[in-house]
Amino acid sequence: MDITLHTTFLPHTDPEASLAFYRDLLGFELTMDVGEGAMRWLTFVAPSQPDVRLVLTPPAADPGVTDAERRTIVELMAKGAYQSIILATKDLDETFERLQAADAEVVSEPTEQPWGVRDCAFRDPAGNMVRIDEVR
Numbered sequence: 001m002d003i004t005l006h007t008t009f010l011p012h013t014d015p016e017a018s019l020a021f022y023r024d025l026l027g028f029e030l031t032m033d034v035g036e037g038a039m040r041w042l043t044f045v046a047p048s049q050p051d052v053r054l055v056l057t058p059p060a061a062d063p064g065v066t067d068a069e070r071r072t073i074v075e076l077m078a079k080g081a082y083q084s085i086i087l088a089t090k091d092l093d094e095t096f097e098r099l100q101a102a103d104a105e106v107v108s109e110p111t112e113q114p115w116g117v118r119d120c121a122f123r124d125p126a127g128n129m130v131r132i133d134e135v136r
Contacts, residue, residue: 005052010083010128011059013074015040017125018056025102026087028054054085059126077127080107084129086119092134096120110134 012018015038022028022044031053032043042056059077060070076082089095092110099122100106107121107129118134 007053007055008085009055009057010085010124011073011077011126012042012056012124013038013059013077013126015042015056018042021104021124022054022056025099025104056126080123080127080129082128084131086131086133088133088135090135092118092120092132095132 015033019030019042022042023030028044028046029050030042031045032041034041034043035058039058039061041058044054044056045052060073065073073082096110105123107123108119110118110120112118118136119131121129121131124130
């Protein structure tokens with residue numbers, strides 16, 4: 001069996017802020033922008049991984065989700081407790097400094113973790129946890 005990662009999803013609450021964070025700050029390429037206003041789906045790829053997609057979606061866009069459930073999801077997102085993603089970089093210190101200088105919300109500075117990885121963490125504009133591992 002040969003299974004690979006193809007697409008992953010994160011919710012967003014502000015498409016323009018998400019573009020600024022993922023495209024302009026992190027350097028992902030925008031490959032699709034579908035919809036209007038807050039109901040936009042943004043698809044990104046890392047230049048070095050063009051076959052792996054990150055899709056940012058409106059929170060709970062499913063019509064079966066109630067308004068109360070949607071509010072709960074948005075509250076969890078704001079706390080960074082709803083979704084997360086782990087990215088990787090060869091230069092964690094440079095990446096951390098660039099994100100910090102852009103006023104991204106720092107959750108943790110570069111740290112050697114007991115499970116053998118050095119990482120840091122930020123929240124994206126929607127509150128999603130974005131951890132960044134250092135590739136050695």
